[in-house]
Amino acid sequence: xxxxxxTQRAMRAIRKAAMQRGxxxxxxxxxxxxxxxxxxxxxxxxxxxxEGIGSLAGQSRFRVIGASTTRSAGVRFGEIDTxxxxxxxxxxxxxxxQKMANTRVDHxxxxxxxxxxRSYGLAGEVDVIGxxxxxxxxxxxxxxxxxxxxxxxxxxxxxxxxxxxxxxxSGLSDPRGHVGNHLAVDMHLLTVDEAAxxxxxxxxxxxxxxxxxxxxSAYVSGLAALVEDEQELGSACIDLGGGATGxxxxxxxxxxxxxxxxxxxxxxxxxxxxxxxIPMNVAERIKTFHGGVVATGMDDREMIELGGESGDWEKxxxxxxxxxxxxxxxxxxxxxxxxxxxxLDAAGFDRLPSQQIVLTGGAxxxxxxxxxxxxxxxxxxxxxxxxxxxxLPQAATGAGFSSxxxxxxxxxxxxxxxxxxxxxxxxxxxxxxxxxxxxxxENW
Amino acid sequence: MRPLTPDPKQGRGRGxxxxxxxxxxxxxSRLAFRLERLWLTPAVRAVTRIGAxxxxxxxxxxxxxxxxxxxxxxxxxxxxxxISIENRPEFMVSRLEVTGASPAxxxxxxxxxxxxxxxxxxxxxxxxxxxxxxxLDAVRDVSLTVLSGGAxxxxxxxxxxxxxxxxxxxxxxxxxxxxxxxxLTRRDARPDLALIAxxxxxxxxxxxxxxxxxxxxxxPKMRGxxxxxxxxxxxxxxxxxxxxxxxxxxxxxMKRVIEVDRSDDLLSRDFTRIDMRDTARPTVRLSANALxxxxxxTGQKPRSASFSAQTVKPVAVSAPAAxxxxxxxxxxxxxxxxxxxxxxxxxxxxxxxxxxxxxAAPTAARPAARPSGSAQAAAAxxxxxxxxPAAASPTxxxxxxxxxxxxxxx
Numbered sequence: 001x002x003x004x005x006x007t008q009r010a011m012r013a014i015r016k017a018a019m020q021r022g023x024x025x026x027x028x029x030x031x032x033x034x035x036x037x038x039x040x041x042x043x044x045x046x047x048x049x050x051e052g053i054g055s056l057a058g059q060s061r062f063r064v065i066g067a068s069t070t071r072s073a074g075v076r077f078g079e080i081d082t083x084x085x086x087x088x089x090x091x092x093x094x095x096x097x098q099k100m101a102n103t104r105v106d107h108x109x110x111x112x113x114x115x116x117x118r119s120y121g122l123a124g125e126v127d128v129i130g131x132x133x134x135x136x137x138x139x140x141x142x143x144x145x146x147x148x149x150x151x152x153x154x155x156x157x158x159x160x161x162x163x164x165x166x167x168x169x170s171g172l173s174d175p176r177g178h179v180g181n182h183l184a185v186d187m188h189l190l191t192v193d194e195a196a197x198x199x200x201x202x203x204x205x206x207x208x209x210x211x212x213x214x215x216x217s218a219y220v221s222g223l224a225a226l227v228e229d230e231q232e233l234g235s236a237c238i239d240l241g242g243g244a245t246g247x248x249x250x251x252x253x254x255x256x257x258x259x260x261x262x263x264x265x266x267x268x269x270x271x272x273x274x275x276x277x278i279p280m281n282v283a284e285r286i287k288t289f290h291g292g293v294v295a296t297g298m299d300d301r302e303m304i305e306l307g308g309e310s311g312d313w314e315k316x317x318x319x320x321x322x323x324x325x326x327x328x329x330x331x332x333x334x335x336x337x338x339x340x341x342x343x344l345d346a347a348g349f350d351r352l353p354s355q356q357i358v359l360t361g362g363a364x365x366x367x368x369x370x371x372x373x374x375x376x377x378x379x380x381x382x383x384x385x386x387x388x389x390x391x392l393p394q395a396a397t398g399a400g401f402s403s404x405x406x407x408x409x410x411x412x413x414x415x416x417x418x419x420x421x422x423x424x425x426x427x428x429x430x431x432x433x434x435x436x437x438x439x440x441x442e443n444w
Numbered sequence: 445m446r447p448l449t450p451d452p453k454q455g456r457g458r459g460x461x462x463x464x465x466x467x468x469x470x471x472x473s474r475l476a477f478r479l480e481r482l483w484l485t486p487a488v489r490a491v492t493r494i495g496a497x498x499x500x501x502x503x504x505x506x507x508x509x510x511x512x513x514x515x516x517x518x519x520x521x522x523x524x525x526x527i528s529i530e531n532r533p534e535f536m537v538s539r540l541e542v543t544g545a546s547p548a549x550x551x552x553x554x555x556x557x558x559x560x561x562x563x564x565x566x567x568x569x570x571x572x573x574x575x576x577x578x579x580l581d582a583v584r585d586v587s588l589t590v591l592s593g594g595a596x597x598x599x600x601x602x603x604x605x606x607x608x609x610x611x612x613x614x615x616x617x618x619x620x621x622x623x624x625x626x627x628l629t630r631r632d633a634r635p636d637l638a639l640i641a642x643x644x645x646x647x648x649x650x651x652x653x654x655x656x657x658x659x660x661x662x663x664p665k666m667r668g669x670x671x672x673x674x675x676x677x678x679x680x681x682x683x684x685x686x687x688x689x690x691x692x693x694x695x696x697x698m699k700r701v702i703e704v705d706r707s708d709d710l711l712s713r714d715f716t717r718i719d720m721r722d723t724a725r726p727t728v729r730l731s732a733n734a735l736x737x738x739x740x741x742t743g744q745k746p747r748s749a750s751f752s753a754q755t756v757k758p759v760a761v762s763a764p765a766a767x768x769x770x771x772x773x774x775x776x777x778x779x780x781x782x783x784x785x786x787x788x789x790x791x792x793x794x795x796x797x798x799x800x801x802x803x804a805a806p807t808a809a810r811p812a813a814r815p816s817g818s819a820q821a822a823a824a825x826x827x828x829x830x831x832x833p834a835a836a837s838p839t840x841x842x843x844x845x846x847x848x849x850x851x852x853x854x
Contacts, residue, residue, distance in 0.1 A: 070469045088471035095472050095480055104484035208478060 008156075012420065015212040015411070018107035023065075024212060024411055025094060025105040028404040029086070029112045029200065031075045031243025031266055032362060035396070035404045036093035038066030038101040039411060062412050064391035066101030068093045077262045078114025078217070078244035080199040087203045094207060108204055109213040109411050111220050111403055113244040115196030117157065119257045119347075120148050125184035133166065133175045133183055139421040141185045150191045157197075157216055158190040159418035162254040171252070187418065188256050190216055213411065218246025218258045220406030225360040225384030225399075226250055234352030237384070238340055238373075239402060240363035242266045245336055247343045249352070254415065257347040261339040265363030268332045275328040276320060278306050290322050293330045294368035299323040333366065337376045344377065358384035362400030530564040538562040538594040545600035549582050553598055565590055581624045607649055607656075608634060610641040610668075622649035638663075642671030651694060652677065658698045665711060676721070681711070687718045697723065 018024040019041050026037045039062045070092045074085030098105055124144035128137050142161060150156070164172040166180035175183060197214060204211050222237035231250045239246040241264045249257040268291075273283035290304050299322040308316040349355060357377050359369060364383055374381040386397065386405035396404070472480065482488055509515055529535075538561055542550040556576045559567050570588050577586045577598065585601040605617035605625040617625040617634065624646070628634060638656050645652070652669050655677055659666060662679070670678040676691035679698070689697050697720040704710045710718070714734035719727040730738065 091474070091477045092469045092471050095477055096469075098481065098484055102484070103486075104481050206474075208481065 008417065011211060011213050012414075014107060014210055015109065015414070018212050021107070023101070023103055023105050023107075025066075025097060025108045025209070026404055026407045026411060027090065027093070027108050027110040027204070028217065028401075028407060029075055029078075029080065029090075029110060030072055030217070030241055030362075030403070031078055031113070031264060032072055032241070033069050033400070034072045034075070034086075034089045034093050035069040035401060036067070036090075036097040037064050037392075037396070037404055037408060038097045038103070038105055039063065039408055040065045040101070040103075041412070062390070062408065064389060064393075064408065065103070066097035066099070066105075067393045067396050068096030068100060069396070070096070072242070075112075076114075076243055078112050078241060078246075078260065078264075079193070079196045080112075080203060083199060083203055083206075086199075087206045090203055090207050094209065106208075106210055107212040108209045109215065109407060110200055110204065110211065111215040111217040111407050111410075112196065112200065113217040113239065113241050113246045113260055113403075114262065115192035117216055117218070117246075117258050117260050118150070118154075118191050119259065120150070120189040120191065121256075122146065122148070122187040122189050123184065124187065125182060128166075128181055128183050131179050133178045133180060135176065135421065137183055138164075138176060138185075141183045142187065142418050142421055145185065145187050145418075148189075150189075153194045154191045155194040155197050156189055157192045157214060158188070158219065158255070158258075160188045160254055160415055161418060162186050162188050162256055163252070173252070188254065190219070190255075190258050192216070213414070215407060215410050216246070216248075216258055217241070217403040218248040218260060219255050220404075220410050221246060221360055221402040222248040222250050222255060222358075222406065223409045224386040224406030225358050225402045226356075228253075230354070230356050230358065233354035233356070235354060235356035235358060236344060236349055237358045237360060238364075238377075240264060240336070240359060240361035240369075241403075242362060245340060245361070245363075247340055247347075249344075249347055249349055251352060257349075259343045259347070261336055261343065263332070263336045263339065264361075267336075268329050268363070268366075271328050271332050272325065276306060276318075276325075277315075278308065282307060286325065287329065290325055291329055292322070292326050292367045293333050293372045295323045295326040295330075299326060329366065330372075333369065333372065334376065337373055341377055350378075354380070356380045356382070358382055360384040360386070360399045360402040362398075364399050530566045533594075535565045536562050536594050537565050537568060537590060537596045539596070541591075541595050541597045543597065543599050545598075545602060546582070549580065549600060549602060552580055552582075553577055553586075553600065562594070568596070582626055584619070605634070605637060607652060608637045608639045609645055610639055616646075618646050618649050620649065620653065622646040638666075639668035640671065641668060642674075644674035645669070645671035647674075648677070654695045655679070655689065655698050658695045659702065661702055661706070662711070685711075685716055685718075688721050690721045690723060693723070700726070 015024070022041050024039050024041070026039065028035045041062045070089055072086075073089045074080065074082030075089075080086045094105065094108075122145040124141050124146070126137065126141045126144050129140075138161075141164075163170065163186040164175040165184040165186075166172060166175050166178050167182050169180075172178065200214065201211055218237065218239050221239035222231070225237055225239075226235055231253045234249070234251045236247060236249045239248075243262070243264045243266050245261040245264050247257075247259050247261070248255050265287075269280060269284045269287050272278070272287055273280045276283065276286075278286070286304060286306070290302075292299070302322040303319040304322060304325060306316075306318045306320060308318070310316055344350070355378050357373065357380055359373055359381065360383070363369075370381050370383050383399065384402065385399050386402040387409065388397065389405055389408055392401075392405065483492075509518075540554060540557060540561060542553050545553060556573065558569065558573060570590075574586055574588050577583055577588075577600070582602050583600055584603045587599045589597045589599070591597050603619040603623060603625045606620050607618050608628065608631065609616045609618050610631075615628040615631060617628060617637065619625050631639065638652075640649070640652050648671060652671075655669060656663075659679065662681070665681050667680040667682055670680050670686075672678050672688075677689045677694055679687040679689065681687065687698070687701055701710065701718060701720060710728075713728075714731045715728050716731050717727075717729040719729065
């Protein structure tokens with residue numbers, strides 16, 4: 001875990017350097033599109049800082065100065081599949097955003113949906129040294145959490161201390177300075193496949209960029225699409241992307257669970273293309289223009305021209321009714337939502353005080369999806385669009401940009417992660433010596 | 445059934461397949477991507493857009509100017525251009541017009557012009573030229589204007605000589621401020637101007653002019669004014685006689701003398717000095733002859749000529765003497781046959797005055813009936829008596845009782 005600890009700490013340091021330089025790029029690597037924003041951080045107004053949180057929920061500190069998006073290539077199920085194509089796509093968006101921002105960006109914070117995220121709930125408890133809880137105590141209690149068997153080839157992506165309990169008091173967000181004897185913590189650990197992260201690091205390094213942070217896209221979508229009381233009271237954000245559907249559950253402003261369904265809008269398109277025997281791009285277009293999940297009597301009469309260049313007149317002049325199209329789309333959407341339902345059930349979502357469900361992501365724009373989701377997931381369903389941030393182009397305000405906007409918020413105000421605290425002193429003991437011995441063994 | 449979409453084959457070029465998607469964005473090559481990032485680096489941009497052009501221009505200029513012949517050529521061209529512009533006919537001054545100057549001054553002004561005409565306007569340093577002209581004593585003020593027709597106009601205001609100053613070295617004409625205007629070789633070249641002398645006389649020219657204006661009636665008898673000790677004036681009269689004026693209020697003293705002269709014919713008496721330096725004690729110094737006569741007439745034995753010649757008797761010359769002057773005059777008056785009589789009102793005194801003037805014949809020793817309604821007249825009475833022993837000879841019974849000048853006028 002210490003290696004990961006160091007990597008994550010290094011990325012935090014890079015992020016800090018980027019903030020100091022004032023410009024950072026955000027990269028959302030999705031299965032259907034890759035988006036890039038360039039943020040410029042302005043100096044913190046000391047008067048505002050004194051109040052705790054600045055105006056516009058602290059967003060006045062940064063501004064989007066460049067934005068670019070391109071069709072994704074080489075990404076499947078939200079993870080990088082073909083490195084060269086993905087690298088090229090990253091170059092396209094970074095170059096476009098740099099050009100718009102008219103500045104050079106060196107640091108990138110990236111997010112992706114796939115790689116099999118898995119949540120773990122961890123708990124740790126220690127006795128407080130001294131009277132008051134200090135930084136060391138927090139670090140110790142975080143280190144006391146037993147790392148579960150996350151499996152080979154897995155890597156920790158997020159490790160949020162969600163809740164602190166001091167003696168008999170629970171629900172503390174920050175125990176530092178409290179007087180008590182026994183400190184306990186609940187930590188949420190999110191792991192992903194190590195290979196996915198390594199591929200991402202490789203792609204970004206090939207573009208001469210430095211990685212300043214990685215985030216799960218379900219998590220950052222929740223940051224952008226859920227309003228504050230939803231995050232506080234408990235809600236699920238379902239990010240219906242192209243190749244993967246992310247599910248994240250928020251409670252008390254912390255993500256307490258995240259998972260992903262390896263299905264998304266691209267599968268719907270694939271179904272249409274297969275069902276109607278048309279090319280993928282035509283299927284995508286028909287889905288975008290005429291798609292839906294609830295058929296009505298009118299839909300039987302609305303005929304859709306399929307077109308085609310096969311040379312076979314009969315094939316090229318086919319028409320389908322919209323009802324037929326919905327008949328293809330709906331089962332797949334229901335399948336996705338059933339998977340989501342299963343995930344939510346597994347996560348114990350029904351035990352949350354508020355069970356708000358927010359649908360966001362590009363595929364959430366299918367007409368009638370909210371009705372279908374309400375039937376399948378629960379009554380409190382709404383469609384969510386990302387928060388408005390300064391300077392965001394109009395074209396990037398749709399539901400499909402939830403994760404990149406959330407990534408901007410994540411970049412500006414990262415929540416405390418486990419590696420933001422120092423490694424407790426007792427664990428450090430002897431370590432430099434061991435490292436020095438290893439260095440000797442390797443080099444002599 | 446209505447189709448929802450237009451026929452995809454319409455609206456596009458013939459033979460072109462329908463295109464539903466925008467084409468894939470073309471990815472930049474790694475090199476292009478790196479170059480673009482390099483170009484977006486602020487330092488590189490600054491160097492390329494500002495530094496490189498400056499470097500190239502500086503290098504080019506440096507190489508080109510490295511050759512001294514080129515440099516000289518460049519300087520020469522510049523000078524030629526400058527000269528050709530300066531010598532354009534628009535900037536040429538072809539003549540000098542001097543107005544308001546006498547011929548001598550005009551000649552001097554023309555002589556002083558630093559360049560020969562015609563010359564460029566830029567070749568004439570007007571400021572120094574004006575300063576040079578103003579350094580002429582005869583010039584009070586000058587203004588130089590370059591007129592549009594190629595003329596340089598010098599408007600000269602000359603100093604007006606109002607007085608002559610005789611110095612050991614010569615004779616100068618001064619203006620009203622005491623500034624030298626010109627020298628004279630002969631006094632009679634300007635007989636209309638009064639003469640002053642003495643060290644520092646030029647610094648007190650305004651006062652001298654005031655005194656001269658006040659002494660208008662005396663001018664025929666006057667030789668000039670002499671500055672004494674750089675502080676006060678003497679009026680030099682013909683015959684070596686002098687009126688010594690005080691340092692303060694010299695004009696008032698002069699007026700007093702004129703007034704007494706008008707009433708008592710003071711200046712035609714035989715005296716050497718009239719000393720007005722002490723306003724409270726004006727004094728007349730008699731000549732030796734007059735003193736002898738006086739002593740004879742008053743019955744005093746002349747003790748010694750030299751002593752009597754130096755005897756100075758106080759004279760109350762004028763009316764506005766304070767009552768204190770009565771006291772000072774009294775001992776003198778006691779030595780005279782006359783005595784002051786104080787009497788009556790102004791009316792009676794006027795009557796007596798007219799009577800006295802009609803019977804002025806007998807002697808100066810006659811006790812004058814004094815119009816002594818005022819202390820002034822009373823004070824003046826004995827003084828006049830004391831001042832007139834010279835006239836006491838039987839052959840020149842000139843003494844007249846003092847009275848108001850206005851009443852004597854006929």
